[in-house]
């Protein structure tokens with residue numbers, strides 16, 4: 001598919017990415033598929049991204065010739081697998097520009113990373129009458145763990161509101177801090193609106209009051225360079241499956257001094273130093289937080305995904321996706337009866353929309369018959385739907401392999417839906 005074909009020619013702009021888009025598309029075998037007889041147009045990347053051959057082949061090779069359990073064995077394969085797992089940790093550390101690979105904890109995904117912090121950090125720092133600041137655009141994964149904690153501890157949640165474009169109100173954020181604020185947990189990029197939040201500034205405002213910040217990076221890590229030292233956040237969470245890697249693995253970055261001061265999250269093998277029935281002592285981070293056999297192949301596959309996107313270049317990916325976002329925003333705005341939900345000035349490549357008179361699920365179902373995969377629903381962000389007064393939206397979310405021509409297919413699909421429900 002040429003990025004310059006069809007309707008795209010009407011729109012000026014850097015339509016040619018700084019990488020070989022055709023080659024990149026060929027790296028993803030699933031994109032060759034037809035769905036309901038139509039070429040697949042995969043625009044559900046915020047839910048999960050597809051996997052390049054580099055990741056698929058790494059997983060296959062690892063299972064075929066390098067696999068064993070890690071850390072505990074003296075035999076050859078155990079050492080090979082341990083090296084692969086620990087090398088994955090180092091590559092994740094470099095990817096995030098963490099100071100030290102001990103700051104990288106492998107978890108199941110963003111959800112588990114947030115639960116880990118809420119449970120371990122939260123239980124030791126949040127008490128009766130204390131406050132946790134969240135934003136109005138959080139995914140349920142960054143709401144419910146804090147609610148469970150606050151209910152248990154007699155603490156309360158304070159919510160940063162947003163404007164009609166879906167931008168957080170920083171003056172209100174500032175006003176929410178009190179002597180009882182114990183932690184801020186905020187998303188880097190909203191999965192429901194696409195808003196990219198000013199994390200550096202928000203961290204600075206929190207740190208001025210001595211309050212740590214957890215950043216939910218689930219929607220950010222695959223789409224632009226993340227530098228945890230520059231952000232200066234205390235915790236950063238992301239999922240492998242949204243970064244072209246395997247499902248079942250994710251990362252919690254934590255500043256070493258924070259992790260060192262935190263008690264274990266789960267108990268079991270791997271996370272101990274010594275065990276007796278009288279007293280157990282715990283391993284240092286990151287192993288303290290990795291009880292049991294981890295997702296070994298998943299971590300190795302995630303590192304392959306990181307190598308893959310790093311070779312293309314996160315800045316090049318971000319530039320291409322910015323072009324897609326601008327093009328798609330312009331084209332969807334031209335469609336009668338379409339309303340975009342989430343029009344922040346700083347956005348990532350997520351387009352939520354409603355077609356008046358048609359339920360989002362019907363939009364999704366008709367588009368599916370055109371081979372177009374979008375998501376329809378509340379996107380695990382019910383408070384966002386309530387804020388914008390809609391029960392659900394349809395959401396097209398883009399990745400490094402999407403093209404302007406695919407946006408054109410989406411536009412034609414939406415017009416078809418509108419005509420069917422006229």
Ligand SMILES: Cc1ncc(COP(=O)(O)O)c(C=O)c1O
Nearest residue numbers: 109110111139141191216218239
């Ligand atoms: C912003 C955000 N946070 C958290 C999550 C949860 O990620 P996971 O299901 O991989 O744990 C998602 C998933 O959609 C998300 O978009």
